[in-house]
Amino acid sequence: MSNKISIKSKDDIALMRKAGLLLQATHMVARDLMKPGITTAEINEAVESFITQNGAIALFKGVQGVTPYPAGSCISINDEVVHGIPGSRVLADGDLVSIDIGVKLNGWCSDCACSYGIGEVSNDVQCxxxxxxxxxxxxxxxxxxxxxxxxxxxxxxxxxxxxGYSVVRDLIGHGIGRELWESPDVPNYSTRAIPDFKLAEGMVIAVEPMINTGTHKIYTKPDHWTICTKDGENSAHFEHTIAITSSGAEVLTCDPDGNGWALN
Incomplete structure (x- = not known):
């Protein structure tokens, strides 16, 4: 990843908005399935199918690590912060589920995440x-x-x-454009360890707060991907791809009417 922050033209951002609209529609496919009794593999299958049918690429599938990431979405439950691998796990009443999806459409990337309470959730989960x-x-x-x-x-x-919550420190947001991960690094807390930057028109960043009920500390499961809270407490995750314009933020991953999480 280059250290240089890429500035996008208005035409570039318009193309990224098309990728964002598709990604938001993909999230709506997933949202409609977020009910007790469904497996995370079934949700992922619907997500991957929708992305493919719309001529896009599921960006997360095949991402290199100790082992390649095997799915088009990350579905993380309760104490799982991010990168939960879809499988046979069945969603249950009261679960907190985070789903993170990335797509590439016509050469431009979009990244977006949302967390849901399944069925009836506790006041603590809702908060x-x-x-x-x-x-x-x-x-x-x-x-x-x-x-x-x-x-x-x-x-x-x-x-x-x-x-009363903690902010995950070892995972942060990022620039985005032709590539999923571009400069700059976008932390969700103040730190001198990561260079600060000034927002400028034409920047596009993925902002993704990950907040834990307990400690900010995390660990990775033996599957090499799923990242969990160290103390087993719940975690939530919301993310949008956002362009900086002359007047402020343009959320590229909202729906055609400008609606979406953190916007209503």
Whole structure:
């Protein structure tokens, strides 16, 4: 990944919006299946089929690691933060499920994640969902050219921590465009370990707060992909692909009417 931040033209962003619209439609396919009794493999199968039928590529499938990632979506349940591998696990009433999907359409990438409560969930789960979505809403509201990212990340983290939650530190957002992962690194908390940057018109970033009920510490399961909270407490994850325009944030992964999580 180059350290240079890519600036997209208005035509580029228009093409990325088409990828974002397809990705949002893909998420709606997944959302309609988020019910007790379904397996995560069944959800992933529907996601992959929809992406393929619409002439796009499921970006996550085949991503290299210790072993290649085997699916088109990441479906993470309860204490699983990200990168949960779809399989035979059945969703149950009360579960917290996060689904992360990436697509590439006509050479342009889009990345988006959302968390759901399955059936009747506890007040604790609902609060975690609301606060995590709220962190993303803060970013969307504050994004403007000339603003330092660190100033936004500070407000996001403060919001989560004042609610009694922790911000995952070892996983962060990223620039996006022709490639899924581009510069800059986009943390969800204030840190001097990651270079700050000023937002500029034409940047496109994937902002993805991951918020835990307990500790911010995480570990990876023996499958080499699924990342979980160290203490077994719940985690939630919301993400949009966002272009910076002269007037602020343009969310590229909302629906045609501009609706979506952290926007309503």
């Amino acid at each position: 975690l969902l609301d606060v995590t979505e709220g962190c993303l809403r803060i970013a969307i509201d504050k994004i403007k050219p000339g603003v330092s990212w660190r100033s936004i990340a500070t407000v996001m983290a403060d919001f989560a921590q004042k609610a």
